[in-house]
Amino acid sequence: MAPPSSLLLPLPLFLQLFLVLQSCQLSTLALPSLAKRASLSVENPDDVLVSSSGAFSAGFFPVGDNAYGFAVWFSDPPCSGAKCTPVWMANRQDPVNGRRSTFSLLDSGNLVLTDAGQAGGEVWSSGTTSPSAAELRLNDTGNLVLTDDSGVVLWQSFDSPTDTLLPQQPLNRNTFLISARSRYNCSTGFYKLYFDNDNVLRLVFDGPSISGVYWPFPWVQSSLFGRFLYNSSRIAVLDPLGHFQSSDHYSLYTSDYGVAAMQRRMTLDFDGNLRVYSREPGSTVWAVTGEAISGIPCFIHGVCGNNSLCSYNPVKGRSCSCVPGYVPKVPGDWSAGCVPDFTFSDACAADEIRFVKLLYVDFYGYDYNTILNTTLEKCWQTCLNLCNCRGFQYSWSTPTRTFDCFPKIELLNGHNLPSLIGEFFIKVPKNKTFTEDQLVKRTQYSCSPTAEVKVLDRTYSKKGKNGAVSFMLRIACVVGGIEIVVVFLVWFFLIRNQQDVTSAHQSYHLAAAGFKRFSYDELKKATRNFSEEVGRGSCGIVYKALLPDNRVAAVKMLNNATTGEADFLAEASTIERVNHMNLIEMWGYCAEGKHRLLVYEFMEHGSLAQNLSSPELHWKRRFDIAVGTAKGLAYLHEECLEWVLHCDVKPQNILLDSDYQPKVADFGLSKLMDRGKVTNSDFSRIRGTRGYMAPEWVSNLSITSKSDVYSYGIVMLEMVTGISPMTSVHSLESGGDAKQIRLIPWARAKMMEPVRMGSRLEEMVDPALKRDYDLRKMEILIEVALKCVEEDKDARPTMSQVVEMLLRHENNG
Known part of the structure; x- marks a missing residue:
């Protein structure tokens, strides 16, 4: 028998009810708002405020044994107790009792948290008054807002953050983040994110007896990090797409930047690092997708x-x-x-x-x-x-x-x-x-660009759906999609116009700091229409240029840079911040349309490859090149801000200045050319140059910093012997014919021969040195090079150990 018509719901109303029941997994007793003279009780688990979408909840949050804080936390997907992720807490330092404690909106318009276990009772209050009716509501942004009956905001949690910023929540001159004390202790810790008096966003350690700023690095002028001091607005915001931007021109893009359907938060963690976390809808796992201090904790x-x-x-x-x-x-x-x-x-x-x-x-x-x-x-x-x-x-x-x-x-x-x-x-x-x-207190620093920062796997599971509901959802999605496209186009043109103004301002500032964003026309003019080529490689061609300030520069035009402009600018600015006397210095960049160019200091004597047969490259200079190159690579492997690997160590990428001091070049290009393809030292394609590549590149083994060590060893053998690894060694044995021998086995065999008045080295060392070298140091250099080219990567030394071995023998020499 058919049901009575009065019990049938119209299809649109039924659909709305069905979708609400499908999506809302919250307690039926959850409150949409808190009115005057109403309270939430710590003893009632259902006394929580919930945002309209169910993304956030506010209520009593357990912080210890019979200890609670009044907090806001992520509640989608549903969670309970300490498994939830809090983003704001009223009483970090004064947890309340698990019995008879309440959170109330008084008739005066004041929000009050009371603890029945304390004398006086009041632990926290908003300090607000309202002659008209007031209401406390939790927004879908995670902002807990108290308003009067006309909608005027009397108080909001976004104005007093604890250790976390949510998307669209501003950090300004009057607000700051303070870390938790430890992983399991929500009370106030020792690390603080704030705007300093010079308008720069900083991290400071403020301990019981000492304090000190540590980010941006205090031993370097803030302007050299691209920070802009002359803006008193002091505001920083994380947008929903994963871009954190500060008024001092600090910018951080998450590894999943641009994905809209993500939950995000920026948290100053108890270990002193500022990180952005992201997770997919429905996931309970947070992934680090950006951090202020990478690889050098x-x-x-x-x-x-x-x-x-x-x-x-x-x-x-x-x-x-x-x-x-x-x-x-x-x-x-x-x-x-x-x-x-x-x-x-x-x-x-x-x-x-x-x-x-x-x-x-x-x-x-x-x-x-x-x-x-x-x-x-x-x-x-x-x-x-x-x-x-x-x-x-x-x-x-x-x-x-x-x-x-x-x-x-x-x-x-x-x-x-x-x-x-x-x-x-x-x-x-x-x-x-x-x-x-x-x-000897030496340790290894992990500088992996993705050691903790993960690119999320956005694979969604599909669930069975009712056919009619699916049809209605498709219609709703089409209509919603059209609205989104219209909104996006409006947003795009507004943001584009704003970026043009910001870009011009930033170019002026970076020019003053020595690190500049060039236009393509500027570099075209500086290179005389790219007429004087001084080098080329797999990544691009290098041209000599004369900049407007009369500095001679090298301009590299990248061939296949697939990064977007925002990603390229973020990575280029990071390359610029890597600073070591044995690494090439970058002065600027160009990211315009399809053009991607890098502007470097010009090296008067070109590359090591161009000088290997030069009489100017005497023994002392070769040994200094060995030490300096090792120091530069050790910095990249163990102290750098971003990179673990160079991936293409060869004579062409070791440049020589006017004093023949070495500077390693192209150390950031693998990241610029293939952003997002490097994950925990697993590479999507083979990199490097034939003859200098470590065996693990072609044997499907993990790639680590020891791969660069192998390439360094090959370069040193080539510099000592004058023999390229890409050609075979021609040797005339007494009474025999010429035959071809591979460089590494040949060098090992020579070093195992008995010493006969130095004849062993005389047969190995580049004739261009004309026997003018230190026998003992030459032997050490060859021995170190052979250690670097061991087949087993675990048997190779680290680059800092190479530096130690060379300098120890140099000092003893």
């Missing part, structure tokens, strides 16, 4: 306490250790630092004091009377005479090309720095002894 201040060193392992994470002669102050609590296990009868008694050299160690800050351009002896004496000097750093300054002295009154922010050009000396009693392992 020990550069974040406050990781370890006084007199300790931070080390990083990609698997185990960060760890701390005391410097030699010191022990933990509080076992298990590295924030307390280390204390000496020795005493001086008189801290200024020179006859009781000696200095012990530490390798690959740097302590930032707390310098006493920095002395520029001085000798090691003077630096030594300064610290010796200063009673409260704990040690000193004597290191090379690239900008001034001098050695400078940094006496330290505190040993803080210590970390390993494998490419440090200089030494650190710590003050200890004369009778204190140490093992060599205690003094």
Whole structure:
């Protein structure tokens, strides 16, 4: 029998009801808003406010045993308790009792959180008053908003963030983020994101006894990072598509930028790094899709306490250790630092004091009377005479090309720095002894561009649907799609116009900082219509140019750059920030239409490949090239901001300046050319140049920094022998005919021959050197090169170990 007609719902109304029931998995008792004189109780799990789409909920959130905070959290997909992700909390420092605590909107218009377990009861309030009716509602943006009856906002959670920014939530001069204390402790931590008085967005460690800014790196002028100081608006926003933009011109694009249907949040984590997290609709897993500090977590201040060193392992994470002669102050609590296990009868008694050299160690800050351009002896004496000097750093300054002295009154922010050009000396009693392992504190930094940042796999599972409902949904999608296209076109033209203005302003600022965005016409004129070619490779052609400021430059025109303009600008600006005396310096770029060009400093003597047979490349210069190239690659592998691998180490990519000092070039092009195709050292295609490529490129093994080490070893063998790996070695054995031999086996066999008055090396070394070289150092260089070209990548040294081996023998020579 058919049901009564009065029980039948019209199809549109039925469809709406069906969709609501299908999509809404929230408690039926969830509240859309909180009115005056109403309360939410900690004892009632259903007392929650829910946004209209169900994306966010607000209510009592468990933060410990019988301890609750009033919070906003993601509730789509549904979650419970600590498994939910909070984005705002009213009472981080004062959790309330799990019995009789309430969150109320008083008749006065004031929001009040009360704790029945505390005297006085009130833990938090909004401090608002409203003569008219007021209502608290949770928006779909995650913003908890209190309004009066005319819709005027009296208070909103977006104005007082805790550790998280949501899309469209502004950070301004009056707001800041403060990290949580630990992974499982929501209370206020020691890291803060804020706008400083110079209008620059900064990260600072503000600990119990010390504080210090660590991002952007304080030892570099903010303008050199592309930060714009002359804008007092002080605002930063993460947009729904994954672009974080600040008024000081800091910009971060997530790895999934442009995907609209994503949940996103930017969180200042308890470890001091600022990260953007994304997840797909329906997923419970957050993926890191962007971060402020990539690959160098020990550069974040406050990781370890006084007199300790931070080390990083990609698997185990960060760890701390005391410097030699010191022990933990509080076992298990590295924030307390280390204390000496020795005493001086008189801290200024020179006859009781000696200095012990530490390798690959740097302590930032707390310098006493920095002395520029001085000798090691003077630096030594300064610290010796200063009673409260704990040690000193004597290191090379690239900008001034001098050695400078940094006496330290505190040993803080210590970390390993494998490419440090200089030494650190710590003050200890004369009778204190140490093992060599205690003094060599070297660790490996993981600089993978995707070690933590993941490109999300957007594969959606399909569910069975009712045919009629599917048909109606398709119609709704078509209508909605048309509306979206119209809105997008309007948005596009408005944003495009705004970008044109911003781009012009940015070009002016970058020009002042030395890093400039050039137009294609400017570079066409500077290169005289690209007439003077000075080099070419798989990525593009290099032309000589004369810039308007009369600087001679090298302009590389990329052949197959498939990146969008925004991605290219983001990566180019990161390449510019990589700074080392043995890496080529980038001055600017061009991203206009289909054109992608990079502007570099011009190297007077061209590439190593062009100079291998030159008599100017004598033994001393070749050895310096070996050391300098190793230092540059060690920086890329272990201290850089972005890259792990060069992927194409060869003589053509080692350039020589006016003093024949080497600079590694093209170290960022694999990322610019193939953005998004590199994931955890797995490559979508073989890279490199035949003859210089490591065996793992063609044997389907994982690609690591040891692949660059292999290529470096081949280059060194070629530089020593004058023989290219792309050709065979022609050898005339006595009484025999000429035959072809491969370079590596031939070199190994020669080095295993018994020494006969240096004849072994005489047969191996490039005749262009005319036997004018140091026999012992030459032998060491060849031995190191052969270690680098081991078939088993695990048997190869790291580049920092190569630097150590070469410098140790150079100093002993």
